[in-house]
Amino acid sequence: xxxxxxxxGRHALVTGAGSGIGAAIARTLAQGGANVTLAGRRRAPLEExxxxxxxxxxxxxxxxxxxxxxxxxGLAAARGTFGPISILVNNAGEAPxxxxxxxxxxxxNHVLSxxxxxxxxxxxxxxxDLKAHSDGARIxxxxxxAGLTGYAYVSAYCAAKHGVIGLTRALALELAKxxxxxxxxxxxxxxxxxxxxxxxxxxxxxxxxxxxxxxxLTKSNPxxxxxxxxxxxxxxLWLASPSAAxxxxxxxxxxxxxxxxx
Numbered sequence: 001x002x003x004x005x006x007x008x009g010r011h012a013l014v015t016g017a018g019s020g021i022g023a024a025i026a027r028t029l030a031q032g033g034a035n036v037t038l039a040g041r042r043r044a045p046l047e048e049x050x051x052x053x054x055x056x057x058x059x060x061x062x063x064x065x066x067x068x069x070x071x072x073x074g075l076a077a078a079r080g081t082f083g084p085i086s087i088l089v090n091n092a093g094e095a096p097x098x099x100x101x102x103x104x105x106x107x108x109n110h111v112l113s114x115x116x117x118x119x120x121x122x123x124x125x126x127x128x129d130l131k132a133h134s135d136g137a138r139i140x141x142x143x144x145x146a147g148l149t150g151y152a153y154v155s156a157y158c159a160a161k162h163g164v165i166g167l168t169r170a171l172a173l174e175l176a177k178x179x180x181x182x183x184x185x186x187x188x189x190x191x192x193x194x195x196x197x198x199x200x201x202x203x204x205x206x207x208x209x210x211x212x213x214x215x216x217l218t219k220s221n222p223x224x225x226x227x228x229x230x231x232x233x234x235x236x237l238w239l240a241s242p243s244a245a246x247x248x249x250x251x252x253x254x255x256x257x258x259x260x261x262x
Contacts, residue, residue, distance in 0.1 A: 005033030006241040011082040013037045013075075015065055015122060016092030018045035020192030021142060024229035025089055025236050030056055032237050035082040039063035039074060040092070058082060065092045065118030071125045084129040087240050090119040090164075091142040095194060097153045108156045115160035119167060131178045138240045139175075141168050142232070143184040145259045148251060161186075165251045172249030181248035185235050188255030189217045191226040223256035 012029045016022040017038040026049060030036045036057045038046045043061035050057050058081045063074045078085065093115040096107060119141055130137035146154060147161030165184050172182040189195055195217065202213040218224055232254050238244055239252075253259045 006243070007087070007237075008033030010034045010086045010240075011037070011078075011084065012087035012089065012240070013039060013078060013085045013122075013126065014089040014091055015039045015063065015118070016142075018042055018049065020194065021187065021190060021229045021232050022089075022091040023049050024233035025091060025142075026057070027053055028230070028233040028237050029087070029089075029240065030054070032241070034087060034240075037078040037082065037085075039078075065090075065122055066113045068121060068125070071121055075125055079129075084132065085126050086130065086133040086135075087138045087140070088123060088126050088130065089140045089142065089236060089240075090122055092118055093142070093160075095144075095154060095157045097157075097198075099153055100155045103155055111156035112160050112163070115157065116163040116167070119164055123167075123171070130180050131175070134179065136242060136245050137178075137180040139168075139171065139180060139182040140236050140239050141165075141182075141184045142236075143168070143186045143251060145186050145188045145253055145255050147184070148186055148253060148259045168251065169249050176248060181239070181244065183239050183244075183248060184251040185232060185239070186251050186253045186255065186259070187232045188221055188227050188253070188258045190232060191228055195226065221256040221258045225256065227254055227256060 012034040014022055014026045017026045018040040026036050026038050030053045037060050038049055038057055039060040040046050041064055046059045046061055050059050060074045060078055064070045141164050143164045144161045146158045147165040150158055168182050168184040175182060199213045235254050
């Protein structure tokens, strides 16, 4: 019989929890029994999500993954509410697009700072908690199919997500005997506010209809659709559960067959 609350009593920290994939992950981990810290920069969406989830969550606004002081302060508040962290989901990220020749050093540095160094910052700050957890701690990095292949016009994002997968694999080996598993989930194009913004940009720049712009983004997906945030969240729930204790160092594509990771 499956355990309806496989994460009962665990403390999960989800960065970038305010919307899209992060919100779906936070909601799903809470449904799995975890106490969830909702970390993000903006209070309003976090408060709205907390109202939806209920009592077993804590709102941590002003949590900027690029600012070590903000991370330290935030983690102290989270631990004061739910105790040490045993599940870390590094989800915060940004994906601005530009041709490589128009990608400024500022854009490049910002994307790597948020999408890659942010994972480093938060993971290092929570590592003592994770290593001390005696019942299988988890680090789950939300990467992207962009970390497994290349996409035009998002060179900084591709570089950062490839870095996240490399970091995932290195940490998995370092922490294997500590009882900590480290995995990456790699969504394809997912139905989030970021993708809806991208569709709007395509429509504005090309004059295409919404249907045609959507078709442009889904043409590489053999299923011919956008991935749903809940599908990504369900993969995270499994990786966080006791059932995935022997799964580590993996980059799991949730992409309708667009990318088949070997």
